[in-house]
Amino acid sequence: MFFAAIGFNVEVVQYNNIKFQVWDLVHFWAPTFKWALNIANVVDISTKPAETVSYPQQAVLACSGLIWAKYSTVITPKNWNLFGVSIVMFATASYQISRKFQYELIHKSSAGEEC
Numbered sequence: 001m002f003f004a005a006i007g008f009n010v011e012v013v014q015y016n017n018i019k020f021q022v023w024d025l026v027h028f029w030a031p032t033f034k035w036a037l038n039i040a041n042v043v044d045i046s047t048k049p050a051e052t053v054s055y056p057q058q059a060v061l062a063c064s065g066l067i068w069a070k071y072s073t074v075i076t077p078k079n080w081n082l083f084g085v086s087i088v089m090f091a092t093a094s095y096q097i098s099r100k101f102q103y104e105l106i107h108k109s110s111a112g113e114e115c
Helices: 029-047 055-074 082-113
Strands: 008-015 020-027
Touching: 008 082, 029 055, 055 082
Parallel strands: none
Antiparallel strands: 008 020
16 A cells, blocks of 8 residues: 655555554655755855856756756655755756856946946
């Protein structure tokens, strides 16, 4: 027997004439630890200048967020913690990319005015 709920499966195991109901509790630790990446991004947004943002790093985080958000909705049971952390990862990385892009756009236009 399988219940499509977050985090557990219930199975009936039979040995001779005895039936056991076994709960398989599952906690997905990887998404929980991925929140640290989001916290680091939020700290960077509030403390570091935009010119220090790395396009490749933030692009990888944004793509990873989208891929894992999609994956979390097609697996059984659906992993809503993974979905949430992935969407937040995509959002923070996208915001970081927009900060860097905006910084470069402003500095290119001001450099053009100086010449």
